[in-house]
Amino acid sequence: MSRALPRIAARRDLGTRLLVAIIVVVIVGGATAWVVAARVGPAIFHSHMARISGTNPDAIVHAEAAFRTASALSLALALAAAMIASVVVSLFLTSRITRSLAPVIHAARRVARKDYTARVPEAGMGTEFGDLADAVNTMAMDLEHIEQSRTQMLGDLAHEMRTPIATLGGYLEAIADGLEHADAATLAMLREQVARLSRLSEDIALVTSAEEGRLTMRRKPTSVMLIVHDAVTQATARFSARKVALDVRVATTGTSASADTTVDVDADRIAQVLTNLLDNALRHTPPGGAVTVATELAPTVVRITVSDDGEGIPAEHVAHVFDRFYRVDTARDRAHGGSGVGLSIAKSITEAHGGTITAQSDGPGRGAQFTVVLPLAERSPHPPIGFGS
Structure with a gap:
């Protein structure tokens, strides 16, 4: 009882x-x-x-x-x-x-x-019930977005892996049947496909770690111009091979950043952001075109802009260019060799540093512009890590 x-x-x-x-x-x-x-x-x-x-x-x-x-x-x-x-x-x-x-x-x-379309209507019972309904609706929308992103990511990842895996499987089977020979050219092609899978795996791991806040960073005050200089220097050979001009300019408006302009960042990570932006610009700029890297100093931030005069981005695609595996022209981009997550990595790393990254384009054939905004480091008696350090 x-x-x-x-x-x-x-x-x-x-x-x-x-x-x-x-x-x-x-x-x-x-x-x-x-x-x-x-x-x-x-x-x-x-x-x-x-x-x-x-x-x-x-x-x-x-x-x-x-x-x-x-x-x-x-x-x-x-x-x-x-x-x-x-x-x-x-x-x-x-x-x-x-x-x-x-x-x-x-x-x-x-x-x-797992029915994330559920929504709670307004109850009209006061602020507390309204806040409860808003919280549940926000949770459902966030879960719906996460589920959609997860489903799309798995599908895109499977699609990205299908070509190199099929290539590897086909050639290995042909070699085993004696239809192909493991000569230098074939082995080089197989190594290229393995490297493509390895890059894809590393890129996915990196962007996932950054989005989940698990990205390891070693931040210290670093010269903005040093980061830009190193990224441009490393990219010069690739641009020369494609016959695309690469130029570093001061800002046309505002104040140009100087060698003593510092940001509190992981220099390697921010260099990776600029490298990804430069590689993206190179893929979409035809021979004879030009890519420009400009820096602009504001009172509390510094802006680094990578602009090109290449293919441009249609207006309906600009808002999605930072999504994982998103491609404006799937066949053309895949032929260019991009993994489809370079801009996602750039966005995740930039936001992990408290900055922002935006894309802008006037349309197809009119180039594109990517702007990274980073907060300036607080002034300290110690000299920044820069040129000659």
Whole structure:
């Protein structure tokens, strides 16, 4: 029997609990009012009657009895009315609360079943219920976005891996059957496909670590111009081979960054951002074109802009260029050899440093511009790591 009671109590819903609590409050309040009225009222009435001179004692006793009866009857009727009103209001309130919570419970159960389209309508029950509905809806939308990204990423990853794996499998099978020979050219091609898979694996691991905040960084004040100089120097040979001009310029507006302009960053990571942007510009700029790297100093940030006069980006694609595996022209980009996550890596690393990265293009054939904004390092008595260090 003692075990059954807790089970029954545990099954009570919120509306029942609220109703019981309100009834208990009304009963306690009524009992308190009854005790106070029974003790205080007659005493005060007797004191006033005693002050009236010439009053017959029998009349006083009769008046006091009449007072007690009238007070008790009036108080009983008032408490009964209060009890009925409280029960009615409590039933209405608990019903409203229960109806307002039902959509939240239903939506939460749908989300638990991986139905992320569930939404909670506005209940009209105040700020708290509104905040609860907004929180559940935001959670569902975030989970829906994550699930869509996960599904798309797995599909894109499988698509990216299919070509090199098929190539490796086909050639290995042909070599085993004696249809191909493992000469230098074939082995070089196989090594290239293995390297492509290795790069893809490393890029996915890097962008995932950055997005989840697990990216290891060794931050220290570093010269902006040193980072730009090193990235341009490393890319010069690739640009020369493609006959694309690569130029470093000062900003056309504002103040150009100088050798003593420092940012608190992991220099290798930011160099990787610039390398990815330069590689992206090189892939989409035809021979004879030009790519420009410009720096601009603002009061609290520095802007590094990589712009080209190449293929450009259609307006409907600009907002998606930082998505993993997103390609404006799938066949053409894949032929260029990109893994499809270079810009995603650049975005994740930049945001991990507290910065932002944006893309802009006036349309196809009119080039593109990528701007990295990084907060300046706080001034310190120690010299920055820069040229000649």
